[in-house]
Amino acid sequence: MSKLDGIALEIQWSNLIATVTEQARALQRIAFSPIVREAGDLATALFDRQGRMVAQAVTGTPGHINSLAAAGQHFVREFPPDTLHPGDVLITNDPWLSAGHFFDITVMTPAFRAKGGKDCCIGFFGSTIHHTDIGGYGVGAGARDVHEEGLWIPLAKLYEKGVPNALLHSIIRRNVRTPEHVSGDLAAQVAAGRVGAARLNALCDRTGMEDIQLLAEAILDRSEQATRDSIRKLKPGTYHGESIFDVPGGARITLKAAVTVDAEAGDLIIDFTGSSPEAPIGINVVLNYTAAYANFAVRACLDPDLPNNFGSLLPVKVVAPEGCIVNCRYPAPVNARHVVGMYVPMPVLKALHQVMPDRVLAEGSGAVWTIQIQGRAEDGTPFTSSMFNYSGGMGARQDKPGLDATCYPTGVAAVPVEVLEAAMPIVFTRKELRPGSGGAGRQRGGDGQFIGFRMRTKEAWLLNVVASRTELGPEGLEGGEGGKPGRFLVNGQPVNKSQKMAMAADDDVMMETPGGGGYGPPT
Known part of the structure; x- marks a missing residue:
């Protein structure tokens, strides 16, 4: 294929989206973990030879998708395409190179095609999923530095020429509590990458393409130009937003965002200068993850129909001072980075409210409540x-109420209680909406929910709960009332800890997640 017209490009684009979506569906079907199968806490994407994300699946979470986009170029620098062979599979969970904490493992599968009598790498299929266990402290915020939090996998080959890296597989299995589940989910990522590579070769066969480079360049160029054109329509200037919320242990975090619209260049800069410094507990955020959610907030307001890829991400630049809570330095603990990371869109939206008030929403409950x-x-x-699928209420929109028990911005689905009860010795005693927890307004904020459970065990067990907004509820917008804060109770008594807790066999746990803020004055 030497030339792409608009019709051919649209057809090929649709085929690429179908390919990466099939990769995602295969991953969900094969995965061991309910978090992947049921909640969809994953990302899959196609990359070109330069490690630039070309297309993403229609399912996935913003934190995973846009962090995966950043990881692509790190893999290519470490493993140039011309040094790879069919059957190679790459892996890392380095927080600063991928998705921000050890639980999210990224696997990159090169796709090969015969050219000139040899197999050439024409691209990569990447996936990131949250694994059930990675050893160490666990998913809570109680670790004091990153080395207490679990197994660190550097950029490495998980498979070489189709042969498993026996030493690396052994290291992973010996460092986790549930090796069968972790190994099974890794195998699912590898298999899904191979599905994507096979479908891409079939696409090349149908269209006569030797590789995807011409197609990738056309897609990325058009995506970048469309994004810049959307930014040029905005009123130039710098706009400020601020969000304050409480985290486990009662500390209060401030996120400040200055959003600068450079209409002439078509650039948009988001600066988090003035935000809280690094925390002593594991709620710190690497810049990749901060940029992922900041970009999502911009994309949702600017033009949700734009493709999400390297080209459309290029005009949005995210900066933060090194050492602040949204650009933490090694060896800061990061395992519960979502607690702060999922609040990143809030100050960005408040800033954008001054530019496009009809497209933003009021503050929501923020981070999902994570338990392990x-x-x-x-x-x-x-x-x-x-x-970690316990959401509060979503903030209200200008012309619609906020959704109940729906966490903006992550988009992770709820795992059915029946699935969880079948997978482990847990009994849910309550799961229902929390009426009246959403803030009143012209449009009401979404309600949070009640989740109660106890364990079917004869001995003590350990509990990590990462709850936020138990003191400060979400703010309303344009005169809307704030949502109610949440509560975390053990045997009826409020608890606010960042550390892992030892629980008795008959302890009763109750979570009441926050409601979302209202939009406009109540009528």
Whole structure:
């Protein structure tokens, strides 16, 4: 293919989206973890030879997708395409190179095609998923530095010429509590990457393409230009937003965002100068993850129909002082980085409200409430599981109420209680909406929810709960009232800790997630 007209480009673009979406569906079907299968806490994408994200699947979370986009070029620098062979599979969970904490493992599968009598790498299929366990402290915020938080996998080959890296596989299995689940989810990522590579070769066969470079260049150029054109329509200037919220242990975090619109260049700069410094607990955020959610806020307001790829991300520049809570330095603890990271869109939206008031929403509950349980079932079988799908209410929009029990911005779905009860010794005692927790307004904020549970075990067990907004509820917008803060209770008593807790066999846990802020004065 030597030339692409608009019709051919649209057809090929649709084919690429279908390819990466099939990769994502295969990953969900094969994965061991309910978090991947049911909640969809994953990202899959196609990259060109330069490590630039060309297309993403229609499913996935913003934190994973845009962090995966940043990881692509790190892989290519470490493993240039011409040094790779069919059957190679690459891996890392380096927080500063990928998705911000050890639980999110990124796997990159090169796609090869015969050219000139040899196999040439024409691109990569990447995936990032949240794994059930990565050893160390667990998913909570209690670690004091990153080395206490779990197994650190550098940029490495998980497979070489189709042969598993036996030493690396052994290291991973020996450092996690549930090796079968972790190995199974890694195998699912590898298999899904191979599905993507096979479908891409089939696409090349149908269209006569030798590789995807011409197609990738056309897509990325048009995506960048369309994004810059959308930015040029905005009123130039610098606009400020601020969000304050409480985190486990009661500390209050301030995020400040200055959004500068450079209409002439078509650039948009988001500067988090003035935000809180690094925290002593594991709620710190690497810049990749900060940029991921800041970009999502801009994209949602600017033009949601634009492709999300390297080209459309290029005009939006995210900066933050090194050492602040949204650009933490090694060896800051980061395992519960979502607690702060999922609040990143809030000050950005407040700044954008001054430019496009009809496209933003009021503050929502913020981060999903993450819990991890560890222990032994009644038959002595060990269990560990993350169940981070407990959302509060979404903030109200200008012309629509906020959604109940729906966390903006992550988009992670709720895992059905029946699935969780089948996977581990847990019994849910309550799961229902929390009426009246959303803020009143011309449009009402979404309600949070009640989630109660206890464990079916004869001995003590461990609990990590990462709850936020238990003191400060979300603010309303344009005169709307704030949402109610949440509550975390053990045996009816409020608890506000960042550390892992030892629980008795018959302890009762209750979570009441926050409501979203209202929009406009109540009528």
